[in-house]
Amino acid sequence: MYFAIGFLAASLLGLAVAPLVHARAERLTMRRLQDTVPTSVAEMQAMGDLLRADFAMTTRRLELRIEQLTTHAAFHLAELGRTADVINKLKNIRDEQKAEILDLRAQVETLKERLALPNIEPSPSLFPSAQMRGARSTVA
Numbered sequence: 001m002y003f004a005i006g007f008l009a010a011s012l013l014g015l016a017v018a019p020l021v022h023a024r025a026e027r028l029t030m031r032r033l034q035d036t037v038p039t040s041v042a043e044m045q046a047m048g049d050l051l052r053a054d055f056a057m058t059t060r061r062l063e064l065r066i067e068q069l070t071t072h073a074a075f076h077l078a079e080l081g082r083t084a085d086v087i088n089k090l091k092n093i094r095d096e097q098k099a100e101i102l103d104l105r106a107q108v109e110t111l112k113e114r115l116a117l118p119n120i121e122p123s124p125s126l127f128p129s130a131q132m133r134g135a136r137s138t139v140a
Contacts, residue, residue, distance in 0.1 A: 038044045
């Protein structure tokens with residue numbers, strides 16, 4: 001019985017306070033809405049100007065970033081070009097060295113074949129160092 005009386009008293013108290021809480025919430029919401037809505041034409045123009053200025057600043061920042069990235073990309077492309085030139089030069093040198101190695105191997109094989117055959121005089125054209133020795137002895 002006491003429980004039921006307490007429940008009824010709390011309910012009546014809640015019904016008495018609920019309109020006050022609702023009215024305060026409504027006042028705060030209305031004040032917040034009125035603060036966001038401009039009240040005069042000048043205020044509306046100022047808000048428009050602020051939006052335009054913000055857009056212009058954002059656009060300018062993006063333009064500067066694009067310019068920076070373009071410069072950065074151009075620098076990297078130039079560096080890639082220089083690296084490609086060095087690579088091509090090194091490839092040409094490597095190809096020349098490969099050709100020289102093949103020539104030297106062929107000379108070694110012919111020399112081996114000539115040394116393997118008995119009673120054959122070595123040709124002075126195959127031994128440049130022997131020619132140099134002969135030339136030195138004639139000069140001295």
